[in-house]
Amino acid sequence: MRSFANRTEGFEDSIFAVMSQKAAKHNAINLSQGFPDFDGPEFIKKSASDYISKGFNQYAPFAGVPKLRAEISNVYSKWYDLSYNKDSEVTVVNGATEGIFATIQSLINPGDEVVVFEPVYDSYLSSIKLAGGIPVAVTLEGENFSYNQQKLEEAFSHQTKLVIINSPHNPTGKVFTESELKPIASLATKFDCFVLSDEVYEHLVYDDNKHIPFACLDGMKERTITISSAGKTFGLTGWKVGWCCANPEITDRIRKIHQYITFSIATPLQLAVAEALRESKDYLQGFKETYQKKRDLFMNGLSKMGINFNAPQGTYFIMLPLKGITKLNDVEFCEKLIVEHKVATIPPSAFYLNSEEGNHYLRICYAKSDDTLNKALENLQGL
Ligand SMILES: Cc1ncc(COP(=O)(O)O)c(C=O)c1O
Incomplete structure (x- = not known):
């Protein structure tokens, strides 16, 4: 077979697809990819x-x-x-x-x-x-x-x-x-x-x-x-x-x-x-309130486990600092969460070009039903 165009060299599968596949394989709750697990209006x-x-x-x-x-x-x-x-x-x-x-x-x-x-x-x-x-x-x-x-x-x-x-x-x-x-x-x-x-x-x-x-x-x-x-x-x-x-x-x-x-x-x-x-107009007010409640639900759950950090100001993501939770890096900890706690998240080191900062965080997507979030919190007990 002839060679392919050079421009895609170094391109890998997006981390979102990789983590969603892993979530399915381990039957884990998927808090990795950024989309709601409930239907639109x-x-x-x-x-x-x-x-x-x-x-x-x-x-x-x-x-x-x-x-x-x-x-x-x-x-x-x-x-x-x-x-x-x-x-x-x-x-x-x-x-x-x-x-x-x-x-x-x-x-x-x-x-x-x-x-x-x-x-x-x-x-x-x-x-x-x-x-x-x-x-x-x-x-x-x-x-x-x-x-x-x-x-x-x-x-x-x-x-x-x-x-x-x-x-x-x-x-x-x-x-x-x-x-x-x-x-x-x-x-x-x-x-x-x-x-x-x-x-x-x-x-x-x-x-x-x-x-x-x-x-x-x-x-x-x-x-x-x-x-x-x-x-x-x-x-x-x-x-x-x-x-x-x-x-x-x-x-x-x-x-x-x-x-x-x-x-x-x-x-x-x-x-x-x-x-x-x-x-x-009305939809947007409700949309924002819904997601703010989801953010608070998840943050309160983590807080009850003794995990506290600055609340995100927007979006539907949390960058959870790993300091005080584990000595593992983001990829290792992410793997452990999927296999042992059945919760899939994203290791953010994939989003950095220069620094190692991403090794010390996990990205969690809380655009999920309250039921999914509560189940994920239950699975995370004992971190
Ligand atoms: C920062 C940012 N920009 C763009 C997009 C892509 O948006 P769309 O689904 O409309 O292509 C996303 C999706 O997650 C995103 O997080």
Whole structure:
């Protein structure tokens, strides 16, 4: 057989798939992969099936159905006072994952550097690699997962073309404050680079924390590509409907890539998401409350076992510090939890390029029914 293209060399199966397989093999409760184990809202599913029955089943326009682009434009204006033109600045994509890939392919040339924050969501690294770019990681350190200002400045250079921000952040649950975002914005201006702001957990922000879309910072809208996901927001991750909002020149480039990856996204699902966004006010309040209760349920359970740490500010993940629990590293401890306690989690060292910090944590996903969470807590007794 002839050899394969070099570009996939070094690519391994995603850690999420690996851990889900292990969970199934050991019959363990799966708190590894980031999706709910309960179904999404009835009103959206009903709307999708109505559209299917009524015959909305052919290709959608490649930029997205006008109705959904109009609703995305409306909600950004309503939620954040951000104005995006539905025709020239909004593109519907196959989940945030495709938006990230298309954005990176449309901006990055071989040799361009991309600043990322580690722990880093794994699709960024493979998308950067496929474009021939070079990731430069800044580590989020300590119990607040903060970056060091000097290290941040050292990461930027005239080779930097793009910086990727993810707030609320997977896996740490950190929500970046305005004072943390502003120095990133200054560096993006100083080095004239683009900013990809991955905001898929924008509605899962707890306590007094507040989500600040990067494009809302002074002077940032023109250079920022804002990406989000209906799959995450409506608990329907299998639908893979997401979007990219950016100025018309960037949007034009993103669409040029998007049309040759997927061309367009399932028509009835886009139409149902458009309706869901229009009706989203009450839903979103309940969505956030539900997940905050799940976070608290799991944290209280751990606390009763004597395991205490800072509550995550957003998302549906916990980075559990292993200090005081075990001397094993994250991979070893993860293995032990699956085999001995029948609970699957993610070893976060897979999300680090530079530092060993990830060896001392576990990522737990609490987007699960209360029943699943309670069973997992029972299994974890005696850690
Ligand atoms: C930070 C982050 N970005 C993007 C995605 C992918 O979103 P989607 O399912 O819409 O492709 C995920 C999914 O877990 C994520 O955690």
